[in-house]
Amino acid sequence: MTQLQVGESFAKRLVAYHLPLFFFVLFALFPFYWMFVTSIKSTHETYNRDVNPYVPVTCVAAIAEQARSLNFNGSALAENCLYHWRTLLRDTLFIRWLENTLLVAIVSTLISLFAGITSAYALARLRFRGADTFGVLIFVTYLVPPTLLFIPLSDVIGDLPFLHKNLLNSPWALIVAYPTFLIPFCTWLLTGYFRTIPKELEEAAMIDGATRIQAMVRIILPLALPGLLSAGMFAFTLSANEFLYALIFIYDAPNKTVPVGVVSELIKGDVFYWGELMSGALLGSVPVALIYSFFVEHYVAGMTGAIKG
Amino acid sequence: MSKESRAGQITVAWTKTRYNAALALLERPSVLGYLLMLPAAFVIFLFVAYPFAWGVWMSLTNKQIGMPWSQVKFTGLQNYVDLVMNDGVFWTTAWNSFVYTGIATVIKWILGIWLAVLLNRMVRFQRTVRAAVLLPWIVPTVLSTIAFLWIFDPDFSVINWTIRRFYSWMGWGYVKGPLWLGDPTLALASVTFVNIWRGTPFYAISFLAGLQTINPDLYEAAAIDGASGWQRFWYVTLPGIKPITVVVLVFSIIVTFADFQIVYVLTRGGPANSTHLFATYAYQVAMVGSRLGLGAAVSLFMFPILALMIIYQLIYLRREQA
Numbered sequence: 140m141t142q143l144q145v146g147e148s149f150a151k152r153l154v155a156y157h158l159p160l161f162f163f164v165l166f167a168l169f170p171f172y173w174m175f176v177t178s179i180k181s182t183h184e185t186y187n188r189d190v191n192p193y194v195p196v197t198c199v200a201a202i203a204e205q206a207r208s209l210n211f212n213g214s215a216l217a218e219n220c221l222y223h224w225r226t227l228l229r230d231t232l233f234i235r236w237l238e239n240t241l242l243v244a245i246v247s248t249l250i251s252l253f254a255g256i257t258s259a260y261a262l263a264r265l266r267f268r269g270a271d272t273f274g275v276l277i278f279v280t281y282l283v284p285p286t287l288l289f290i291p292l293s294d295v296i297g298d299l300p301f302l303h304k305n306l307l308n309s310p311w312a313l314i315v316a317y318p319t320f321l322i323p324f325c326t327w328l329l330t331g332y333f334r335t336i337p338k339e340l341e342e343a344a345m346i347d348g349a350t351r352i353q354a355m356v357r358i359i360l361p362l363a364l365p366g367l368l369s370a371g372m373f374a375f376t377l378s379a380n381e382f383l384y385a386l387i388f389i390y391d392a393p394n395k396t397v398p399v400g401v402v403s404e405l406i407k408g409d410v411f412y413w414g415e416l417m418s419g420a421l422l423g424s425v426p427v428a429l430i431y432s433f434f435v436e437h438y439v440a441g442m443t444g445a446i447k448g
Numbered sequence: 449m450s451k452e453s454r455a456g457q458i459t460v461a462w463t464k465t466r467y468n469a470a471l472a473l474l475e476r477p478s479v480l481g482y483l484l485m486l487p488a489a490f491v492i493f494l495f496v497a498y499p500f501a502w503g504v505w506m507s508l509t510n511k512q513i514g515m516p517w518s519q520v521k522f523t524g525l526q527n528y529v530d531l532v533m534n535d536g537v538f539w540t541t542a543w544n545s546f547v548y549t550g551i552a553t554v555i556k557w558i559l560g561i562w563l564a565v566l567l568n569r570m571v572r573f574q575r576t577v578r579a580a581v582l583l584p585w586i587v588p589t590v591l592s593t594i595a596f597l598w599i600f601d602p603d604f605s606v607i608n609w610t611i612r613r614f615y616s617w618m619g620w621g622y623v624k625g626p627l628w629l630g631d632p633t634l635a636l637a638s639v640t641f642v643n644i645w646r647g648t649p650f651y652a653i654s655f656l657a658g659l660q661t662i663n664p665d666l667y668e669a670a671a672i673d674g675a676s677g678w679q680r681f682w683y684v685t686l687p688g689i690k691p692i693t694v695v696v697l698v699f700s701i702i703v704t705f706a707d708f709q710i711v712y713v714l715t716r717g718g719p720a721n722s723t724h725l726f727a728t729y730a731y732q733v734a735m736v737g738s739r740l741g742l743g744a745a746v747s748l749f750m751f752p753i754l755a756l757m758i759i760y761q762l763i764y765l766r767r768e769q770a
Contacts, residue, residue, distance in 0.1 A: 160566045160577070163559075166645065167581045170595040173606065177598060185604070192606050254487035267481030273489070275762060280492050282699070282758050284706035286727035287751065290734045290744045291503035292495065319495045322488050351475055380588040382709050383727075387735060398590045402713060413598055420594045424587035431586040432579040 171421070178418035179220045185413055195220070223414025233419055235393050236400035243310050243396060244378040247317035251374050252367065254318065255325025260355055262326065263333035264341075274330075281323035285383050292316065293387050312388040313396070317381060321374045328373070332366030333359065369434045376427045397423040507745035513738040527745035538746070541724040544636060545750075548725060549705045552643045556700065557693075559644070560651025565685070567652065568659045578653070585649035593713040596642050600628035600714065632722035635715050639723055642710045647700060654696045658689035691768060698761045705757075706750055726750045 177185060180195045190196055201219035205211055217225060227233050261267075262274050296316060297307045306312040336359060344354040360367070385399045392404050401419040405412045473479050507527055511520050531538040567578055584592060599606055608625025615623045629635045662684065670680045708727040711717060717724035717732055724732065726749055734743020 156566060156569060159562065160570075163563050163566070164577060164580050167584050167649065170592055170599065170645070171583065173599060174592075174595045177595075188604065188609065192604070192609050254491060257484040257486075258488040261481045261484035265477040265481040265484070267478040270481060273485050276492065277488065278762070279758055280496050282702055282754070282761065283496065284702060284727075284750075284754070286706040286708050286730070287747055287754065288496065288499050288503060290730065290740055290747060291499040291506055294506070294740070295495065295499045295502060316495065318491050322491055326488060350471060351480060376586070382588070382590050382712075383731075386712075387731075398588045402590050402594065411598075416594050417598070420591035423591050427588060428583055428586050432582070 171424075174417040174421045178223050178414055178421060180414065181219070181222065182414060223412075224418045226412075227415045227418045227422070231415060231419075232393055232395075232400060232404065233397070233422070236395050236397045237423075239310055239394060240379050240396040243313045243317065244375050246310075247314045247321060247378050248371055248374040250314070251318045251321035251325050252371050254322045255329055255370060255374075256360070256367070258322070259326045259329035259333055260359070262330045264338070277323045277326050281320070281327055285320065285381075288319075289383055289387055292319075292384070296388065307388050308390050308394060310394065313378075313381070313385055316384045316388065317378045321377060324377065325370045325374055328370045329363070329366055332363055332370075336362050372430050372434045376430055379427055503744045503748065506741050507748050509741045511741040513735075513740060523741070527742045530742070531745060531749070537721045537724065537729065540722060541726060541729040541746075542749070544723060545705060545725045548636065548640055548643065548707070549701060552640050552647065552704050553697065553701055555644050556647045556651050557697065559648045560696075561655055561689075563648065563652035564655035564659055564689075565681075567656050578656075582649045582653060584646050585653075589646060589709045590713050592646065593642055593710050596638075596645075597629075597714055600638055602627050602630060629715055630719055632719060635719060635723045639711050639714055642714065643704060643707065646710070647704070650700065651696055654692055655689050658692035659685065662688035694764050695761070698757050698764075702754055702757050705753060 176193065176195050179198045181197045184190055184195065184197055198220035201215055205216070258273070258277065262270060262277075293307070296312050297305055299306065306315065340358050340362070341351075341354040344358050345351060349357065379396075380398065381396075382398045382402075385396045386403070389395050389399065392400065395404065397419070401416060401423060405416045405419060474483070508522060508524060509520050510523050510526075563581065567574065567581075570577060598604070605625065605628060607628070611625045612623060615621060626634055628638045666684045666688070667680055670684050675683065705725075706727055707725055708731065711723055711725050711728045712731070715723045717728050721729075721732075726746060730743045730747035732743075733746055734740050737743075
């Protein structure tokens, strides 16, 4: 079952293996192709039901024309292919949203990594009363979906007892909200990771006179660097993808994040700016997709590690 | 040596002792353990446990957006009773949530195992293909759902364009094609479809990890005993990935049951409130309709199912570890 079987006919392999895989890939990628094609079409083409929607005719014609005449003309290409991309980057707040998303994602990731490291270390290494309860509590929090809490949480964040300041409509509302799901996630991933590091290394350092905290910072953390890196990357992408809290906590267009900004500001009542929507959706997806594809092995390893641990 | 510097030395020595005592305290696992748990515990208490309690309280009141505190009244179980007794949309919502979760989970499960087996058989281009099929799960959901909104557009749907072309090519005449998001049943099917599209890679990649932990000797032994491909799948592969299957299913059921984004972008719960899930209906009642108390009650209806799944998961994991 797991290996290619010797002696299978080509026809059998085609039906049992190549064709299904081809359809899976097609199924997965078609919407992205669709975003791309729509983003480089002219508005006129987008709303013309008689031209073939699979091909961006105007853009292809412009490229073909330049290729034939061997006369490169960048502004003509921009006019025919990249019109919506230019509008998105120049005439909308997309760059602002990108900045907001980055700020929120980086700060909440750093906070969550710190809290995740400390609690994961405690859960993986230290024996103290209530440790099991803490572990269960963190796991439960990891499984609680934001949709269960968003209504009261917006109240709580809007009226924090010790701040006397309304955090809503500022990036800080998201920076304090995102750790609620990022900390349990980091703790979960890192606890499994810390357990794979031999205890003896720390114990040796402590026999040589290091304190426990020194041993943790100097011995364990450097060894856990791959785990920290992947936990950080996943936390970053999780916060960059978050939608519900960002939708509810932020009201003003310039303060929004990419997912909320694209969905709420590029659709005005009944008017959908499809070209801009699609280029925004692609541009918002690319960084996250790149990061993920580099770290997916770690994610799977972390998950199976945590299940086994 | 002057008096002052001697006194200074004594103070330094004292501070040092105190400092060392504090350090020694940190060497005790109990003290250090609580200290290290503190940041996480603080966040969980303030932004998870407290809001949860606050939400339960809200659901027992008539709180609305912008309502002065003097008018907020404790109404007991009135919100829950209103939803169950007098709210048709609530029952549609509950039904949808179960249908959506049930159908999507079963299909994602089947497709996920199939895709995992295919990927596991792969020799060449494995990394590239894996990255490609993972994309739906990786990118921000609302952004990919925007693409589906356009794919399901009433006038310019590419599916309908293709159906139309196919009909005229076959000489069957003109057909308009269905209104994907305009009919209650089709709209719910479309929303479920997008959920399957997004979730299948998660199942596949998890099952793939599970497949790789199965000892190849088991397949060999089964083959020697004359087991067919299906039998080997049934008696070796499925039991081999059972631990990860339970975890993936529970996780996925929770996320699917509490889903918000796909419905929010594709239908906003329409047409005529027919495709709401608990989360989108809670949003509609609380954020669009300003009735915070009632909305909190709607979202708390998710709680029993979620609690059940979480408890099952905990018991299962504990049993596995033992």
